[in-house]
Every structure is written in structure tokens, then in C-alpha cells.
Amino acid sequence: MGAxxxxxxxxxxxPYHILLIGLGVGLGLVFGSVPxxxxxxAIAICLPITFTMDPGAGMALLMGLYIxxxxxxxxxxxxxxxxxxxxxxxxxxxxxxxxxxxxxGKAFGYAIVFSFLGGLLSIAALILIAPPLANxxxxxxxxxxxxxxxxxxxxxxxxxxGSIIKGMLSALLGMSLAMVGSAPIDAYARFTFGVDQxxxxxxxxxxxxxxxxxxxxxxxxxxxxxxxxKKIVVDKIKGFGFTLKEFFKQSWNFLRSSIIGxxxxxxxxxxxxxxxxVAYATAKNQSKNPEKFGKGTPDGVVASESAxxxxxxxxxxxxxxxxxxxxxxxxxxxxGLVIHGIQPGPLFFSQNVDxxxxxFAALIIANIAMIIFLFFGMRFFIKILSIPRHVLLPIIxxxxxxxxxxxNNRVFDMGALLFFGVLGYLLIKMKFPITPIILGxxxxxxxxxxxxxxxxxxxxxxLPFLTSPIPLAFWSIAVIAIVLKVRKNYKxxxxxxxx
Amino acid sequence: xxxxxxKVRELISAIAFLLFSIFMYVSTNNIRSMTDMxxxxxxxxxxxxxxIFILSAIHLIKVLKDWKKPIAEKxxxxxxxVKRDYxxxxxxxxxxxxxxxxxxxxxxxxxxxxxxxxxxxxxYLLLQMFLLGExxxxxxxxxxxxxxxxxxxxxxxxxxxxxxxxxxxxxx
Numbered sequence: 299m300g301a302x303x304x305x306x307x308x309x310x311x312x313p314y315h316i317l318l319i320g321l322g323v324g325l326g327l328v329f330g331s332v333p334x335x336x337x338x339x340a341i342a343i344c345l346p347i348t349f350t351m352d353p354g355a356g357m358a359l360l361m362g363l364y365i366x367x368x369x370x371x372x373x374x375x376x377x378x379x380x381x382x383x384x385x386x387x388x389x390x391x392x393x394x395x396x397x398x399x400x401x402x403g404k405a406f407g408y409a410i411v412f413s414f415l416g417g418l419l420s421i422a423a424l425i426l427i428a429p430p431l432a433n434x435x436x437x438x439x440x441x442x443x444x445x446x447x448x449x450x451x452x453x454x455x456x457x458x459x460g461s462i463i464k465g466m467l468s469a470l471l472g473m474s475l476a477m478v479g480s481a482p483i484d485a486y487a488r489f490t491f492g493v494d495q496x497x498x499x500x501x502x503x504x505x506x507x508x509x510x511x512x513x514x515x516x517x518x519x520x521x522x523x524x525x526x527x528k529k530i531v532v533d534k535i536k537g538f539g540f541t542l543k544e545f546f547k548q549s550w551n552f553l554r555s556s557i558i559g560x561x562x563x564x565x566x567x568x569x570x571x572x573x574x575x576v577a578y579a580t581a582k583n584q585s586k587n588p589e590k591f592g593k594g595t596p597d598g599v600v601a602s603e604s605a606x607x608x609x610x611x612x613x614x615x616x617x618x619x620x621x622x623x624x625x626x627x628x629x630x631x632x633x634g635l636v637i638h639g640i641q642p643g644p645l646f647f648s649q650n651v652d653x654x655x656x657x658f659a660a661l662i663i664a665n666i667a668m669i670i671f672l673f674f675g676m677r678f679f680i681k682i683l684s685i686p687r688h689v690l691l692p693i694i695x696x697x698x699x700x701x702x703x704x705x706n707n708r709v710f711d712m713g714a715l716l717f718f719g720v721l722g723y724l725l726i727k728m729k730f731p732i733t734p735i736i737l738g739x740x741x742x743x744x745x746x747x748x749x750x751x752x753x754x755x756x757x758x759x760x761l762p763f764l765t766s767p768i769p770l771a772f773w774s775i776a777v778i779a780i781v782l783k784v785r786k787n788y789k790x791x792x793x794x795x796x797x
Numbered sequence: 798x799x800x801x802x803x804k805v806r807e808l809i810s811a812i813a814f815l816l817f818s819i820f821m822y823v824s825t826n827n828i829r830s831m832t833d834m835x836x837x838x839x840x841x842x843x844x845x846x847x848x849i850f851i852l853s854a855i856h857l858i859k860v861l862k863d864w865k866k867p868i869a870e871k872x873x874x875x876x877x878x879v880k881r882d883y884x885x886x887x888x889x890x891x892x893x894x895x896x897x898x899x900x901x902x903x904x905x906x907x908x909x910x911x912x913x914x915x916x917x918x919x920x921y922l923l924l925q926m927f928l929l930g931e932x933x934x935x936x937x938x939x940x941x942x943x944x945x946x947x948x949x950x951x952x953x954x955x956x957x958x959x960x961x962x963x964x965x966x967x968x969x
Contacts, residue, residue, distance in 0.1 A: 346959070346961070347959060349959070349961075350959050350960060463852050463855060463856050463859075464856070466848075466852055467814055467849060467852050467853060467856070470845050470848050470849045470852070471814075471817075471849070473845050474821060474842065474845050474846070474849070477841070477842050477845070481828075481838035483838075484837075484838055486828060486829070486838040488825075488828055488838060488839075488842060489821075489824060489842075512902070515898070516895050516898050516899055516902075517895070518929075519894050519895055519897075519898035519928065519929055520891040520892070520894050520895045521891060521894065522894065522929065522930065522931045686930065686934065687929070688926055688929035688930035688934070689926060689930075689940075689943060691925070691929060692921070692922045692925035692926055692929065693922065693947050695902060695905075695921075695925065696918055696921070696922065696947065696948070696951060697951065699905070699906065699909070700951060700955060700961070700963065703909075703961075703963065703964075704955065704959070704961040707961070707962070709906070709909060709910045709964065712906040712909065713906060715906075716899075716902055716903055716906055719899075719902070720899055723895070723899075727806065728806050728807070728809070728810040729806075730810070742845075745841075746841040749836075749840075749841065750836055750840070750841075753836055758836070
């Protein structure tokens with residue numbers, strides 16, 4: 299493994315790849331810091347650019363975007379009390395008061411350093427967990443795979459916000475949208491309604507960009523946009539703003555928050571957006587002086603920022619080892635890999651060792667680039683915050699359209715992009731979660747393929763799907779997750795519908 | 798007001814999913830099995846359609862059950878009434894803006910193969926910037942220059958660097 303990692307580094311440490319990682323991190327930071335733009339959008343508009351690159355280069359860019367996108371959110375969170383991404387919601391709780399107390403520099407110092415360390419720890423966890431997990435998964439047959447995908451889908455539906463019925467409906471809708479086009483195994487064209495362009499099904503890219511970027515922009519367009527009117531206060535930033543003693547005081551808080559981040563990242567359906575809130579709440583509960591939270595204690599910033607960056611490595615574990623994306627960004631990354639003909643999953647580790655370890659190396663380099671950029675380029679990112687969004691968002695729509703078109707050079711895919719954008723917008727308005735749709739879209743075909751393969755092997759007997767040991771374990775956890783969620787929702791309000 | 802609005806939305810979504818599942822199930826009858834092994838290509842779609850049907854039926858029952866639930870509605874007087882009317886007006890305007898944005902994007906995508914990428918992008922960018930920005934922040938020269946620069950740079954970067962030829966339309 300050490301040798302593989304070394305090889306990964308030697309592949310990534312060439313000027314071209316370093317440049318791409320740097321570009322990715324920079325762009326990711328911009329998208330992360332401007333409220334309303336997300337890491338998912340950044341990856342969406344950059345995916346088509348990776349078509350012409352070799353897989354290693356494409357991954358270098360995408361990993362940079364991922365790390366940058368998650369980290370950028372801390373800037374407006376601290377300065378404006380606006381989380382740039384959902385991953386930085388809890389950073390506003392103490393980061394903004396710190397800035398108001400004239401400690402913006404110190405808040406940035408803590409946020410940046412612990413983002414970096416949280417990220418690094420989670421990458422280490424990824425490198426240690428993913429390969430053995432893939433090794434176990436190698437022995438999985440169709441029954442295990444079917445159970446695992448269904449397990450992931452139920453978990454996503456029950457973990458995403460809102461009612462579990464809506465979550466499951468979203469997942470099923472995603473599965474049905476993926477059924478358009480040729481069926482697995484016999485390639486029978488389903489649900490095309492005579493439209494030839496649908497024979498291959500909907501492409502993943504327009505679906506992803508439409509559901510996550512276009513829908514969001516339509517939602518933002520509901521209100522006319524006013525440029526930011528808040529005044530930005532920044533004191534002199536010198537070094538990292540804290541002493542070595544203060545740094546070590548955070549060790550336990552950092553470790554706990556990072557472990558929370560990694561574990562939540564591994565679970566399908568939730569990532570940094572949940573991790574930072576859970577870590578913040580835990581830090582507050584376990585603190586000797588919880589009354590200081592919310593008034594500008596560094597502990598809150600450290601908890602939030604170590605957890606959200608730690609979720610990155612966690613989310614990549616199921617993606618790389620099992621081919622199951624944990625959140626929206628990793629769903630995008632699957633798109634990036636599939637374009638190059640690489641299917642993430644257990645075979646990924648034996649067939650594409652160079653790319654796997656290239657990704658690990660790219661993540662570590664991107665993490666280092668992130669801390670350098672934020673440390674030396676803070677002024678630039680603060681300036682970016684004042685670019686009016688009514689100018690930025692239309693440009694992003696254009697880039698989305700180009701992305702949808704570029705994959706197959708079809709104008710038809712731009713229509714699909716609009717379809718998914720409007721669908722996503724309507725579902726957001728009806729308070730349906732979006733993430734389960736896209737995961738249903740990606741996992742549905744895998745589940746169907748394995749169900750049919752498995753039934754061929756068992757000659758049409760369903761029982762082994764439930765009773766073999768590994769599937770049985772996954773089904774049990776899935777059922778427990780549903781029961782817990784339903785009970786929690788009933789307890790809360792006696793009403794599953796409107797929460 | 799807000800609560801009723803939410804309930805209507807819940808009802809619409811429940812019925813929409815219900816109809817969708819029926820439509821999907823009926824459509825699966827056109828799928829013919831090509832293999833004798835295991836289950837055919839119509840099996841999974843049927844299963845998913847049934848799943849959506851059951852879940853949306855539960856959803857619908859819940860919505861209907863809660864429909865009559867009394868909403869703690871206060872006597873509306875003077876100021877409250879004004880506030881409510883203002884909100885109503887605001888909601889209308891909100892959806893109008895979202896709808897116009899969808900329309901602008903649809904027109905844009907429709908015009909790309911006809912007018913070509915460059916021209917339609919310039920027009921779309923201008924329109925959308927006007928649509929998103931408050932009137933007092935309209936900076937027409939900046940918008941115009943930006944639209945042209947963005948359209949041209951995207952077109953040529955994709956053509957020269959990424960080897961993607963964007964549609965040129967009838968003027969090409």
C-alpha cells in the first residue's frame with residue numbers, strides 16, 4: 299500500500315496535475331464562499347471539461363474542487379453570518395461573533411488550520427478503510443449487491459431531511475427516471491414513448507446538473523437579488539492568530555469532531571451539512587463552559603470546521619469501495635469517473651490501482667493547496683463576496699447548458715437539463731428531498747441488474763435475497779433505520795407530514 | 798394562509814405521484830420479455846410503480862386526514878389583514894419571477910440550434926441579468942459587455958481547448 303501511495307504521489311506531483319489541483323481548489327473556494335453557489339455546482343460545470351483529459355488529470359481537478367468547495371464556506375460564515383455552503387452553518391454561530399469582537403483573523407486562523415487537519419485525518423481514514431472494505435466487497439454476489447443498494451437507498455431516504463415517505467418517494471422517482479431507455483441484461487428499450495433520443499436513457503450529467511444547479515438557480519430567481527449591503531470588517535490578520543498552547547487545548551475537541559465528521563460522511567445520504575451541526579452540538583454538550591458557545595468561542599469554530607472537512611474523506615469511502623455515492627458531490631464524482639469508463643466499486647481497487655492512489659494523493663495535495671490559498675489569498679476571496687449574484691447566476695446557467703451539450707454533442711440533452719431543473723424546482727417547492735432522487739437514479743439500475751442476475755442464479759427464488767447472512771444484516775439495519783425515523787418523527791410532533 | 802398553502806401543495810404532490818405510478822404501471826404492459834431466464838424487463842418497473850402507488854396513497858390519506866384539522870387562526874384585524882395581502886402579493890411576484898426564469902431558459906435552449914450558441918447566449922444572459930437584478934442595479938453597458946465577453950470566451954475556449962463545437966445555427 300505504501301508503494302502504491304508513493305506511486306500515486308509521483309503521478310500527481312507533475313506540474314500539469316498540480317496546476318489542475320490548484321485550479322480546482324481555487325475555483326472550489328470561490329464557489330464555496332459565494333452564498334448560493336455550491337461545490338456541487340462547481341463540479342457540475344467542470345465535469346465536461348474533464349472529458350478531454352486523462353482520468354488522472356480529471357480526478358486531480360475534481361478532488362481540488364471538492365476540497366475547495368467544502369472549505370470556502372467558512373469565509374462568508376465568519377464575515378457575514380451567511381454560510382457559503384450548508385457545511386458551514388455552525389461556523390456562523392461562533393465565527394461571526396468572533397469577527398464582531400474584532401477577532402476575525404483569529405477565527406479564520408482556527409477555521410483554516412482545523413479544516414486542514416480535519417481533512418487530513420479523514421483522508422488518512424479513507425486510505426486505511428477503503429481498500430480492506432473493497433477487498434471484502436469483492437466477494438459480494440448479486441444478492442449482496444442488491445441488498446447493499448437497497449440498504450443505501452432506504453438509509454438515504456430516512457436520513458435526509460423531512461418525512462420518510464417523501465424521501466422514499468424521491469428515491470423511487472429517481473429509480474423510475476433511470477428506467478427510461480434500455481433495460482439491463484436484455485437491453486429492451488423501456489418508457490421511450492417513441493422518442494429515439496431516449497433509447498439510451500437520460501444521461502447522468504444533465505440529470506445531475508439540472509436537479510442540483512438549475513433547480514437551485516430557479517429557486518433563487520424567485521426574489522430579485524440585492525447586492526450585499528453588509529459591511530465587511532476585517533482586522534489585521536497576522537500569522538494564524540493563536541498560540542501553540544491554545545492550539546493544543548483544542549486537540550480533544552478536534553479529534554472528536556473529526557471522528558463525527560468521518561462517521562457521518564461514511565453514511566449514505568448525509569455529509570458535511572449534517573456533520574458540522576452534530577459536531578457543534580456535541581462540543582457544546584461536552585464543554586465545561588457551554589454558555590460561551592454562540593458568543594464567539596473558538597471551540598465552536600473548531601468543532602464545525604474540523605467536522606465538515608472530515609466528512610469529505612468519509613463520503614469517499616463508500617464511493618470508492620462500493621460504488622455507492624454518499625452525498626451530492628460524490629454522486630457528481632461518479633459521473634466524472636463513469637465518463638472515463640471507470641466504475642467505482644470493489645474492482646476499482648484491483649483494476650485501477652494507479653487512479654485510486656492518484657485520487658488519495660490528489661486529495662492530500664488539494665488539502666495543502668487549500669490551506670496555502672486561504673492563508674495567502676484571503677483578501678482576494680473576501681473581494682469575491684461582493685460580486686453581484688445576478689451577474690454570476692446567468693453565467694452559471696450558460697455553463698450548465700454547455701456541459702449538458704458537450705457530453706454527446708446533442709441539443710436534446712439541453713432539453714433534458716431543463717426538464718430536470720424544473721422537476722427539481724417543483725420538488726423543492728413541495729418539500730421533497732433531492733438527494734434521494736439522484737441516488738435512486740444512480741443506484742436503481744445497479745439494484746435491478748443484480749436482482750435479475752440473482753434471480754437467474756436462484757431460478758426465480760426470492761428467499762435467498764433475504765436470508766443469506768450479509769443481505770440479512772443489511773436488511774435488518776435498513777428496517778431499524780426506518781423504524782427509528784418514523785418513531786422520531788411521531789414523537790416530535792405526532793405529524794410526519796409537515797416537519 | 799401559509800398553512801393552507803402548504804396543505805394544497807401537499808395534496809397536489811400526493812395526487813401527482815399517485816397518477817404517475819398508475820401511468821407507469823400501465824406503460825409497463827407494453828414491455829415484452831425477451832428472455833426466459835428469471836424475471837423480464839417489466840418486473841422492476843412494476844415493482845417501483847407499486848411502491849410509488851402505496852407510498853403516495855399513504856401520503857394522500859395523511860394529507861386528507863389532516864385537512865380538517867383546525868388551524869389556530871386568529872381573528873384577522875386591520876394590520877394583520879394588510880400584512881396578509883402584502884404577503885399574497887409577494888408570493889405572486891415570487892412565482893412570476895421563477896416562471897419567467899424557466900421561460901427564459903427554455904427559449905434559450907430552443908434558440909441555440911437556430912440562432913447559434915453565440916447570439917442566443919448573448920440575448921439570454923442579458924435577459925436573465927435584467928430578470929434577476931433589482932431595477933436600480935441595472936447597469937446596461939456592463940451587462941452588455943459582460944454578455945458578449947462571456948459568450949465569446951465560452952464559445953472559443955470550448956472550441957479551441959476542449960474540442961467541443963457548440964452549435965453555430967443558421968448564421969454559421
